[in-house]
Amino acid sequence: YSKSVTVVTVASKRNAELKALERSTQVAGVPLEVLGLGEPYSGHETKLRNYYHWLRSTSVPAGAVVALVDAYDILVAPSFAEIASRFTQFFNHPIVFAGERSLWPDNALEPFYAPTPGGSNLKFLNSGLLVGYAWALEFMLGTVLGYGAVATCGPDDQRSFHRFLLENPELATLDFDGVLFQTLHFLPTSFTISPTGDFVMPMNKSALKDPPRRNAQEFPCAVHGNGGDGKYAFARLLASWNEALAKKQHVPVEPPPFATGIYLYEQGDLAGAERAFLLATQSTSEPDQKVESMYNLGVVRQQLGFATEALHCYQRTLALEPAHIGAQLNMATILFAHGSHHEAKSIVSGIVLRDPSNELALKLQAEM
Structure with missing residues (x-):
């Protein structure tokens, strides 16, 4: 099995949000494959089919570690270079999804989720960040695409992934402790940025007795600005990350207009914020x-x-x-x-x- 990782995303156009993801993978030194540029995006199935065809048509080895990430609200940290080793060290499943604090889009699934280890609040699946072996991801995507005509899954990829997780507990699990990923929706505290440009998230450390897991949790490999409040947290994080890049004499990424608007609004520059939000x-x-x-x-x-x-x-x-x-x-x-x-x-x-x-x-x- 591979000790390196390839990041794959699907995007119909290269906007400021995608450029931020691209810049963050460059700083982390990990390869990024962008699928679907210039093609029409007709819903979540477009993303799943792009992933599936890429896994089937490329020469990626079956044991390669691949991360599938959303395109427009994800940043990876320099620690992302460690994700393959963390994945193999801390998990026994071939697929790991990010965990999140709320169950979306179907609250009726909550009784089917078992209590989380250590009482973690990252107890529900988030489909914006996941990592796994290529063979397992190909199998999962083929299965999930087969759900298309089933009314309980519909066109939403997160609902479909919920079903796969609950029906295949031996193949997929969640990152309950946040040792790989952090999601920002309902985040109870704030990120800071380390001098190396990593995201620092001192959360639930006391619940972890294993020092390597505690250290990994404090420095997640990637974050997802999911949910309404998560988008605001993501905008603030991006502004702080840009400052860290500048201090390290890296070329900062051009911040997306929404992130600029949040920053200017909080600085009291209403006229500038108006231009950015427009x-x-x-x-x-x-x-x-x-x-x-x-x-x-x-x-x-x-x-x-x-x-x-x-x-x-x-x-x-x-x-x-x-x-x-x-x-x-x-x-x-x-x-x-x-x-x-x-x-x-x-x-x-x-x-x-x-x-x-x-x-x-x-x-x-x-x-x-």
Whole structure:
């Protein structure tokens, strides 16, 4: 079995997010294969088929270690060069998925997940980061692609991978301790960047009695900016990582517009943040990030006093994601301030009806 690793991703276009991933693999000194550039992306099955055909058509040895990663919200650390040795040292399964703290997209699967070792909160599968032997990945992808017509799996790759994991516990497991990967959704603390450019994540160390595992957990090989809050954490991490690159006299990567917008907003540069978020709405191809870019453009414009323009942004956000609570609340605030009291109260009442514990909605309702 190989002691090196090849990273493979699927992307239809080379945008700033992909360039960040490419730069991080260059710094780590690991090869990256980008599949599907310039080709139409028609959903998650496109990604799975690209992976599957690459494994079948290339001369990659059956025992090669291959990491499959999402294209637009992943960074690898210099420690990624160690992933093959960590994979073989700490795991007895031929496939390891990243773990995450929430079960998505189907909460009904929770009873099928066994309690995690040591009470880890990385207890559910994340399909944005996984590593395995080429033979096992090829078998898994062939199996998962066969789920396509089954209603319980549908077109979503994470749902399909949940099924494979639960039906094949001898072939696949999760990185419960975060010794390979960290996911940023519901992350209870913040990353820092070491002088070497590694991501430092001192989390759950006391639960691990094995010093090598503790050290590996503190320096994960890659991170995934999954989930709404994870995208903001990823933007901050990317800004810090760029600073670390500059200090080491590496050429920094051009940060994606969304990350730039978050950084400028937190620095108090609202005009700069507005320009960055506007560019992000025009350039990103990742659906969740397009939603958050449009929403944040509205937030900035609202704070700049451009109520009509902000309202338009919130309307476009809700057209993309009708359940976006932040956009609903901010839109209600603007409508109420401009005399549309009935419409504003109706929006807030709807939020409270669906979620009686929403403190922001309850507070706004009391103020109206």
